[in-house]
Amino acid sequence: MxxxxxxxxxxxxxxxxxxxxxxxxxxxxxxxxxxxxxxxxxxxxxxxxxxxxxxxxxxxxxxxxxxxxxxxxxxxxVSRTFQTTVLFNQASVLDNLIVGHRLRTKSGLLDVLIGSSRLKREEQICRDKAHAALEFVGLEKIATRLAADISQEERKRVAFALALATDxxxxxxxxxxxxxxxxETEGLAELIRKMVANGxxxxxxxxxxxxxxxxxxxxxxxxxxxxxxxxxxxxxxxxxxxxxxxxxxxxxxx
Amino acid sequence: MDLFFQQVLNGLTLGGVYCLVALGLTLVYGVLHVPNFAHGAFYMAGAFVSFHLMTAWGWPYWLAMLGSAACVALLAVLAERLVFHPLRHASPLHPMIAAIGVLLFLEAAAQAIWGADFQRMQSPYTGIVDLAGVTAPVQRLLIIGAAFALVVIVHLFLTRTVTGSTIVAMAQTREGAALVGINANRVAMLTFALSGVLAAVAATLYAPINLVYPAMGHLVITKAFVIIILGGMGSVPGAIAGGLIIGLAESFGAFYVSDHYKDIIAFTLLVVILSLRPQGLFPNAAR
Amino acid sequence: MMRLNAKLGWIMLLVLGLVFPFLAGNDYHLTVMSTAYIYVLATLGLNLVTGYTGQYNLAHAGFMAVGAYTVGILTVDYQVPFWIAFVLAGPVAALLGFFIGIVSLRLKGHYFSIFTLCVGYILFLVIEKWESLTHGTVGIIGIPAPSPIGPLTFDSPRALYYLVFFFLVVGLWVMHRIVSSLLGRTFMAIRNGDDLAESLGINLMRNKLLAFMLSVFYAGLAGGLYAGFVRFLGPGIAGVEHTFDMTMYMLVGGIGTLLGPVLGGLTVPWITQTLQWLQEYRFLVFGPILVLLVIFVPHGIVGSFIAWRARKAAQPHGSGHA
Incomplete structure (x- = not known):
């Protein structure tokens, strides 16, 4: 690799x-x-x-x-996580994750101004990716929770999800x-094994x-x-x- | 040639004042990582307190300077306790805005107390010395002498005393300082007090050849920021070297380029230097 | 449900803005409101680069002055028709923003702010000193009012009010599009942290530059409106204290929210207007308020409300319907 x-x-x-x-x-x-x-x-x-x-x-x-x-x-x-993940605490977990797939999209300012169909499509893709990543790390139930209100272990999983959303x-x-x-460490190790199992x-x-x-x-x-x-x-x-x-x-x- | 030395003299005067202001600013940045926009207001307050002590209470010049230094030190410590300490864990944006709040408050307060007018501060030293063709007002020589004496004292304090070296240690690593048992709160207050003293002294020295008014800190503080960026934020030698560079550049620029645009020189210098070297002039200086 | 409520709120604000001239007692109130709108428009720009992208630009008022002087100089000294000059105000500011941005945005955090503080001073001093171009401290006098467009004339305070209001609504609508799109999310990711954003494949320089240019475009546009509305310009409008004013609007209302600058930019001037004695010493009160807000309500009125609502919505069942 x-x-x-x-x-x-x-x-x-x-x-x-x-x-x-x-x-x-x-x-x-x-x-x-x-x-x-x-x-x-x-x-x-x-x-x-x-x-x-x-x-x-x-x-x-x-x-x-x-x-x-x-x-x-x-x-x-190549995606990475950091020792501490700074999330935007005033927004939901899902909102924090949507930007993760941004690097695979192309919409720019013009798309935003005219409200292009490409932008709509790409926003849906990013949203789906965020959901999929949350599901993968086992956090789909806290998708709407404020990022400020989640536990340390959940933060770690969100960081994984963010990395995964970049494909x-x-x-x-x-x-x-x-x-x-x-x-919780054992749970995270399990998650890492699952990532490897998924290629x-x-x-x-x-x-x-x-x-x-x-x-x-x-x-x-x-x-x-x-x-x-x-x-x-x-x-x-x-x-x-x-x-x-x-x-x-x-x-x-x- | 005489004109040349005249500019050197003017440059050293300006440079001395800039050094003192920049020194306080850089120490506070080093220890707290806050660009203290209120520092210019401390400078302004220093001038007004001295002015008030001299005119209303009839204190002599040097005593007024001491009184003003004490007042501004207290003001700076209060600002640290009430404003910056509660924000020590906030995002970098918030202390910056809070500093602006302090600045606006102090300026409005000065205006409310002393009015918006330009005031003139009398100095006991009005004579002029003739040094081989260079005319030197005594007050200017005084500024140079006092500023550099103070810089040396601060330097000795920072390097030779335990308290001073804790400030330097904390400027280098905050976590490290906590590990070796430095009381971070005490050092923060001390640093602010020191920066207040330096600002008040600089203002009192410079005011007799300038004017005293609520917005007097704006240009000085902005130039001090230029200086500490050039010299490396948090670096003491950088602040001193930067202060002299900017002081001389302005003095020579005003004379040989354009008096009209002399205030722009420092800012243009910064823009040019940072355009070419985003890491500043001394990238290895303590940050 | 939530979206519907938000929409309803915005429509109510729109209607309020439309009927305000009929509620206002006199032309003076209209003038105060129009001026507030112009500054709100500029603050929207500041909020984009500072509130959403995390880069605190202290030269914002300078860019507003650039837009204003573009209109002033072109119309007065070069007899360019108002609307042509006006159309150029935003782009000129954005173009200048491009050059300043590629230099300044390489600097991080405090360095960027201090750099832009210096840029602001340079802009102010250039305007003050370059008399042959800007008329120096005398200022530019006699800027023509916006010329009529077809049947629409802009010679009464009411007409000017609607003109300014129109641009504010358009500006808000475009800002809404930006911040609620993937582009806005990209900016917010940068605000949360350069390193994380970059590791998510976001090109920092390109996106910061875009946010910066958009932001100063708003400032330039607001400046252009200001020139046509006040019809007199002095170097004072480039002063950093105007950036401080806008910072306060942003912070009172809620930094990094769409409605925040509107709320702050309308309430603060009205409070100072109402308390006349406050005018001169307004910072005696607002300075401490700024500090208290930063310490205790860092996300402003709107930001705190949004967080409270989101928290309520996230609660499992039942209690959220009070």
């Missing part, structure tokens, strides 16, 4: 990500783990175009997408289970090891911006470099 070659990002003199090469494999759950400050979110930002890499290449299905803007990458089928091939999830309880490739950052180990097909470990290990959960668990990085960071953190 996505291939990363020697990717690097420097901020001034600091290397947040350096020389990372990896592959995100189609139809699998790919996870990225690492201690705090390991460069995981920066890595995501580079993949999704929020930040531009200072070196290296990103290929999406063989096509070079390095240096494209985030919106262009989204149009090519992505690859979804990047930044801490999808951050701040929710273990029971969407998933790549996620997560701190909850239990979830990662049971969910991921492949894991990449970052430390100080560098890739220190990659493999199946079993391989990662047994990797001495990984154990070192986590123990080391724990010591440093105290």
């Amino acid at each position: 996505l291939e990363v070659r020697n990717l690097g990002k420097r901020f001034g003199g600091l290397a947040a990500v350096s020389d990372v090469s990896t592959k995100i494999e189609t139809g699998k759950v790919n996870a990225i783990i690492g201690p705090n400050g390991a460069g995981k979110t920066t890595f995501f930002n580079l993949l999704s175009g929020v930040q531009k890499p200072t070196s290296g290449q990103i290929l999406l299905q063989g096509r070079d997408i390095t240096g494209l803007r985030a919106d262009q990458i989204a149009v090519l089928g 992505p091939q690859l979804v990047l999830l930044d801490e999808p289970a951050g701040g929710v309880n273990p029971e 969407i490739t998933v790549c996620l950052i997560e701190h909850k090891m239990n979830m990662i180990m049971s969910l991921a097909d492949r894991i990449m470990v970052l430390n100080y911006g560098e890739k220190i290990a990659e493999g199946t959960p079993a391989e990662i668990r047994a990797n001495p470099a990984v154990i070192d990085a986590y123990l080391g960071s724990e010591h440093a953190g105290v």
